[in-house]
Amino acid sequence: MSRVAKYPVKLPSGVEAKFDGDQLSVKGGQGTLELTVHPDVKITQEDGQLVFAPSETAKTWAMVGTTRALVQNMVTGASEGFTRSLEINGVGYRAQASGKTLNLTLGFSHPIDYTLPEGVTAETPKNTVIVLKSADKQKLGQVAAEIRAFRPPEPYKGKGVRYSDERVRRKEAKKK
Incomplete structure (x- = not known):
């Protein structure tokens, strides 16, 4: 107990x-x-x-x-506030924070414009790193999960959006 x-x-x-x-x-x-x-x-x-x-x-x-x-x-x-960091892996995958909007290019035919909710801010120190900050831990986790859900990491090449402390288990490619 x-x-x-x-x-x-x-x-x-x-x-x-x-x-x-x-x-x-x-x-x-x-x-x-x-x-x-x-x-x-x-x-x-x-x-x-x-x-x-x-x-x-x-x-x-x-x-x-x-x-x-x-x-x-x-x-x-x-x-103190909370922070959550996301990493983007993949050729041509990038992010750009501008005001309350996060612009994501994740290999789709169109860019994704994600509007951040009230109380959550985003920074992009590099174009492959997103740092989210908020005082509300629950809202911060929900926003990070929604951004990750656009392109979760795949197990063969590891491409996609992942948490900075997340480990992606890699699979071996099919052999002939």
Whole structure:
């Protein structure tokens, strides 16, 4: 059994948490994030920490642990932010970030113009590297997955869009 829920979440300096009914909002240097808290989870603020507890039954500990992990990600995102890096492999494959649009050339007959959602920014230090930044970890992961889904890495030559820490298992070509 996990004991994640028993550990409090420390609020670093510059980050403040506010409760409004079942809404929790965390405000920091990178932005403001909100979460609707499950009614079975009680959150209290003590000495610059958020303490989590189940409301009544012992079966709600799983929900308390999930809520604690989500709040920890909110606090980290509001104070430091998250980054996700993608690499593009393939002849002629490239990316160019311009404002809220990411222009991708991935071997199709047409270029792909991906509009970034609010709160996510993209940089292209090289034309084969995309660096995504956001305060919301969940939204950042979803955007990275959508960009990767345009051309996932294939196992024979490794061409496509992959996460920078992803390993692609290569297959051997068919022999005659």
